[in-house]
Amino acid sequence: MTDLTPAGAAALDAIDPLAGFRSAFVHDDSDPDLIYLDGNSLGRLPTASLDLADDVLRRQWGRRLIRSWNEGWFETPQRIGDRIAELVGAGPDEVVLADSTSVVLYKAAVAALKARPGRTRILTDDLNFPSDIQVLRAAAEAAGPDHEVVVLPTDSIHGPVAGLADALVGQGGADVALVSLSHVAYRSGWCWDLAATTRIVHEAGALVLWDLCHSVGVVPIDLGAADADLAVGCTYKYLNGGPGSPALLYVNADRTELRNPLRGWYGSDDPMGFGFDAGPADGASRFLTGTPPILSTALVEPGVDLTLEAGMDRIRAKSVALTERFISLADLHLAPLGFEVRTPRDPGQRGSHVALFHAEAQAVSQALVNEALVISDYRPPDLVRFGFAPLYIGFTDVDEAVRRTVDIVESGGIDRWRGVQPVVP
Amino acid sequence: MTDLTPAGAAALDAIDPLAGFRSAFVHDDSDPDLIYLDGNSLGRLPTASLDLADDVLRRQWGRRLIRSWNEGWFETPQRIGDRIAELVGAGPDEVVLADSTSVVLYKAAVAALKARPGRTRILTDDLNFPSDIQVLRAAAEAAGPDHEVVVLPTDSIHGPVAGLADALVGQGGADVALVSLSHVAYRSGWCWDLAATTRIVHEAGALVLWDLCHSVGVVPIDLGAADADLAVGCTYKYLNGGPGSPALLYVNADRTELRNPLRGWYGSDDPMGFGFDAGPADGASRFLTGTPPILSTALVEPGVDLTLEAGMDRIRAKSVALTERFISLADLHLAPLGFEVRTPRDPGQRGSHVALFHAEAQAVSQALVNEALVISDYRPPDLVRFGFAPLYIGFTDVDEAVRRTVDIVESGGIDRWRGVQPVVP
Numbered sequence: 001m002t003d004l005t006p007a008g009a010a011a012l013d014a015i016d017p018l019a020g021f022r023s024a025f026v027h028d029d030s031d032p033d034l035i036y037l038d039g040n041s042l043g044r045l046p047t048a049s050l051d052l053a054d055d056v057l058r059r060q061w062g063r064r065l066i067r068s069w070n071e072g073w074f075e076t077p078q079r080i081g082d083r084i085a086e087l088v089g090a091g092p093d094e095v096v097l098a099d100s101t102s103v104v105l106y107k108a109a110v111a112a113l114k115a116r117p118g119r120t121r122i123l124t125d126d127l128n129f130p131s132d133i134q135v136l137r138a139a140a141e142a143a144g145p146d147h148e149v150v151v152l153p154t155d156s157i158h159g160p161v162a163g164l165a166d167a168l169v170g171q172g173g174a175d176v177a178l179v180s181l182s183h184v185a186y187r188s189g190w191c192w193d194l195a196a197t198t199r200i201v202h203e204a205g206a207l208v209l210w211d212l213c214h215s216v217g218v219v220p221i222d223l224g225a226a227d228a229d230l231a232v233g234c235t236y237k238y239l240n241g242g243p244g245s246p247a248l249l250y251v252n253a254d255r256t257e258l259r260n261p262l263r264g265w266y267g268s269d270d271p272m273g274f275g276f277d278a279g280p281a282d283g284a285s286r287f288l289t290g291t292p293p294i295l296s297t298a299l300v301e302p303g304v305d306l307t308l309e310a311g312m313d314r315i316r317a318k319s320v321a322l323t324e325r326f327i328s329l330a331d332l333h334l335a336p337l338g339f340e341v342r343t344p345r346d347p348g349q350r351g352s353h354v355a356l357f358h359a360e361a362q363a364v365s366q367a368l369v370n371e372a373l374v375i376s377d378y379r380p381p382d383l384v385r386f387g388f389a390p391l392y393i394g395f396t397d398v399d400e401a402v403r404r405t406v407d408i409v410e411s412g413g414i415d416r417w418r419g420v421q422p423v424v425p
Numbered sequence: 426m427t428d429l430t431p432a433g434a435a436a437l438d439a440i441d442p443l444a445g446f447r448s449a450f451v452h453d454d455s456d457p458d459l460i461y462l463d464g465n466s467l468g469r470l471p472t473a474s475l476d477l478a479d480d481v482l483r484r485q486w487g488r489r490l491i492r493s494w495n496e497g498w499f500e501t502p503q504r505i506g507d508r509i510a511e512l513v514g515a516g517p518d519e520v521v522l523a524d525s526t527s528v529v530l531y532k533a534a535v536a537a538l539k540a541r542p543g544r545t546r547i548l549t550d551d552l553n554f555p556s557d558i559q560v561l562r563a564a565a566e567a568a569g570p571d572h573e574v575v576v577l578p579t580d581s582i583h584g585p586v587a588g589l590a591d592a593l594v595g596q597g598g599a600d601v602a603l604v605s606l607s608h609v610a611y612r613s614g615w616c617w618d619l620a621a622t623t624r625i626v627h628e629a630g631a632l633v634l635w636d637l638c639h640s641v642g643v644v645p646i647d648l649g650a651a652d653a654d655l656a657v658g659c660t661y662k663y664l665n666g667g668p669g670s671p672a673l674l675y676v677n678a679d680r681t682e683l684r685n686p687l688r689g690w691y692g693s694d695d696p697m698g699f700g701f702d703a704g705p706a707d708g709a710s711r712f713l714t715g716t717p718p719i720l721s722t723a724l725v726e727p728g729v730d731l732t733l734e735a736g737m738d739r740i741r742a743k744s745v746a747l748t749e750r751f752i753s754l755a756d757l758h759l760a761p762l763g764f765e766v767r768t769p770r771d772p773g774q775r776g777s778h779v780a781l782f783h784a785e786a787q788a789v790s791q792a793l794v795n796e797a798l799v800i801s802d803y804r805p806p807d808l809v810r811f812g813f814a815p816l817y818i819g820f821t822d823v824d825e826a827v828r829r830t831v832d833i834v835e836s837g838g839i840d841r842w843r844g845v846q847p848v849v850p
Binding site: 026028030031036038041042044045049050053057058060061062063065066067068069073099100101102103106110126129130131133134135137138141142151234236242243244245246247261262263264265266268272273274275276278289290291292293294295296297299369375377379380 | 451453455456461463466467469470474475478482483485486487488490491492493494498524525526527528531535551554555556558559560562563566567576659661667668669670671672686687688689690691693697698699700701703714715716717718719720721722724794800802804805
C-alpha cells in the first residue's frame with residue numbers, strides 16, 4: 001500500500017538512487033519554493049553547461065576563432081548524435097543533431113515519401129503535435145500533388161491502436177507510404193508500443209517516422225530492436241539541451257535508399273571540396289544541410305551525459321513512480337475540485353507527464369505558475385499538464401504540487417487569472 | 426600618393442574613426458601577434474556577447490526557465506531581424522532570423538518557383554557558393570520534375586553581367602522563374618550591382634533571391650530601394666553572431682504571394698492555438714518553421730548593434746581603404762613571389778576580402794595560419810583569401826600580413842605544409 005502522506009514522499013526521496021542528480025542542475029536560490037514541472041517543455045540548465053558555454057565562447061570562439069572548426073566543431077552534430085544513439089538503441093552514424101524538430105521532420109518525411117513511389121498517404125493521429133501535422137502536410141505537398149495526410153481520430157487520451165491497424169490493412173492501406181506518430185503524445189502522455197507499431201507498419205509495406213520529443217531521455221527506446229526507419233526528437237525537453245537546441249534525427253543505417261531532400265554542404269561527402277556536384281555523406285550525416293549553430297548544439301552534450309550516467313532503467317522506474325503518485329494524489333485531492341486525469345492509467349501506456357482536465361484549465365495553470373510557483377503548463381482548451389523529470393524532481397515535489405493546486409482552487413486564487421493567455425511552446 | 430610604408434599605415438590607424446571598435450571584441454592577450462583576416466568566415470566575439478550569454482544562460486534559462494518564452498524569447502527572430510533590416514534597407518517584419526542559410530535559401534527558392542508557375546529555370550553563376558547551387562538544385566527538384574538550375578560561367582573573378590542579361594532576354598529567358606546570386610562572391614570578392622541586377626531580373630518577369638553572406642555588415646545594401654524579392658545571409662561573418670548562428674531571411678513585404686514551403690508552428694498565425702489548420706503569420710515571420718535555437722540566436726544582437734553604431738558608410742569607407750592598401754602591397758611585394766590578385770580591382774565591384782592566386786595556395790595558407798599567425802583561408806584549388814573586417818582590423822595589420830606572407834615564402838616556411846588539408850567552412 002503506497003503511503004500518500006508527506007512522510008511517505010520523504011521516505012521515497014530518502015532512498016531515491018537518482019536524488020543526487022538534482023544538484024547537477026542550476027536552481028534559483030532566491031526562489032527556493034519553485035516546483036518546476038515543465039521539464040517536458042524546457043529542461044533545466046545543467047551546471048556543467050555553464051563551464052562548457054564559457055569554454056565555447058571565450059576559448060573556442062574568442063581565441064581559437066575559425067581554427068575551432070578543425071578542433072572539434074565540425075563533428076559536433078555527429079559526436080553528440082552518437083551519444084544520443086546510446087539512449088535510443090541506435091548505432092554509430094545513425095543519429096545527428098540538426099536544424100529544428102520541424103525541419104528534420106520535413107526532411108525525413110519527404111525522404112520516406114520519395115522512397116515509396118506510388119504510395120500517396122501519410123498516416124498520423126490527432127494526438128500528434130499540430131506542428132508535426134502541418135509539417136507532414138508540407139512534406140506531402142513537396143512530394144507530389146496526389147499526396148495527402150490522413151489524421152486518425154482518437155479518444156484524446158489513448159492512441160488509435162486498432163484504428164491504425166485498420167487503416168493499414170483495410171482499404172487504402174496499400175496507399176500508405178509513411179506512418180508518423182509521436183511516441184509519447186504531448187497532451188495526454190499516451191505512449192505507443194514502438195516495436196509493435198513499427199512491425200505492423202512494416203507489414204503494410206510502409207515506413208515509420210517516430211517523433212521522440214516527449215520520450216527521449218525519459219522512456220526507454222530501442223529503435224534498432226524495432227528496426228524503425230526514421231525518428232526525430234527535441235533535445236531541449238528531458239535531455240536538458242537548452243531553449244530551442246537542435247533536433248535529433250535518426251536514420252536507420254539499412255535504409256540507404258532514403259535521400260535528404262534538402263541537401264547542402266554540411267551533408268555532402270566532400271564539404272571542403274567546394275564542388276557543385278558533391279554526393280551525399282554516409283549515414284545520418286547525409287541529412288545535414290547547413291552550418292549548425294555551434295553554441296546551441298554543443299550545449300546539448302551535458303544533459304545527454306547526465307542522462308546516460310543516470311541510466312534509462314533507473315530514470316524510467318522513478319518516472320513511473322512519480323506519475324503513479326501524482327495520479328493517486330490527484331484522484332484523492334483534486335478530483336473533488338473538478339479535475340480529472342486525462343492520461344492513460346496504465347504506466348506502460350504513458351510517458352512522464354500527466355494531463356489533468358479542468359473546466360478552467362487556463363486560469364488554473366496561470367495561478368499555479370504565477371501565484372503558487374508550480375510551473376506547469378496549459379494546453380487548450382481544458383488541460384493542465386504536469387511533467388516529471390526524474391533527474392531533478394522528487395516525490396516531495398509531487399505532494400507539494402498537489403497541495404498547492406488544492407490551495408489555489410480552494411482559496412479562489414484562480415479567479416484572478418481568467419482570460420490571461422500564456423505563451424509556452 | 427598613398428604612403429605604403431609602415432609609417433603610412435600607422436598614420437591611417439591614428440585617424441581611423443572606427444579604431445575604437447577594436448576593443449569591443451575579445452582579443453587573446455596570450456597571443457598578441459595574431460592577425461585575424463578571416464572575419465569573412467567567422468567574425469570575432471563581441472565582448473558584449475559574454476554578458477549577454479551569461480544572462481541568457483543563468484537568468485533566462487536557469488532561473489526563469491520556461492517563463493522566458495513569455496519574457497522575450499518568442500520574438501527573438503523578429504526583434505533581431507528588425508535590427509538587421511536597418512542594415513539592409515528593409516522595413517519592419519521583412520527580416521527574420523531562422524535555421525541556417527542553406528535551409529532558408531531552400532524555403533525562399535521553392536517559394537519563388539511556386540510563385541512563377543510555368544517557368545522552370547533558376548539562373549545562377551559559378552561564383553555562387555557550391556552549397557547554394559546544391560540547395561537551388563534541391564529546390565528545383567521540390568518544385569517539379571521539369572525544373573532545372575542553369576549555372577552561368579564566369580572568368581572566375583567578375584560576375585557574368587552580360588551573360589546574365591543575355592540569359593534573361595535571349596531564348597529561354599521567358600522560362601526563368603528565379604535568379605539567385607551571391608551579392609559578394611565568396612571566392613573572388615566580386616560584388617554585384619544589386620539594384621541594377623534586380624531591375625533586369627524583374628524586367629524579364631523573374632524573381633531575385635540574393636545571398637548576402639559575404640556582404641551584410643560590410644557592404645551597403647538597400648533591398649527596399651532595389652525592390653528585391655528575397656534575400657538570405659549569414660550572421661556569423663561580418664555581423665559577428667557566433668559560429669553557425671542562424672541565417673537572416675528577407676521577404677519583400679509586397680510579395681504576399683510567396684508561401685513558406687516548410688510551414689511549422691513558429692510561422693503560423695496562431696502558434697499557441699495548437700490547431701492543425703493554422704494559417705501563415707504575416708510578414709517574413711511566415712517563413713519561420715520550428716523553435717529557434719535561442720542561445721545562438723540571441724547572440725546575434727551584439728554584433729548587429731556594433732555594426733549599426735559604426736554605420737555602414739564609415740564601415741564601407743574603411744573596407745575600401747583596407748582592401749585598396751592590401752592590393753597595392755600585394756602588387757608590390759607578393760607578385761614577385763608568384764601571387765596574383767584575383768579580386769576585381771575596381772573597389773565598386775568588390776566586397777571586403779581579397780583573393781590571391783598562388784600555385785601552392787594550400788601550403789601558403791597553412792603556413793600563414795600555423796607559423797605566421799596570419800589567419801587567412803584557403804579556397805581550392807589555388808586561392809588564399811584575406812578578409813578585412815573594418816571593425817577590428819587596422820591598416821598596420823594589412824602591412825604586417827603582407828610582410829609575414831613575404832617572409833613565410835622567402836624563408837621556405839611553406840615547404841612544411843604541402844599536402845596538409847585545412848578544414849574551414
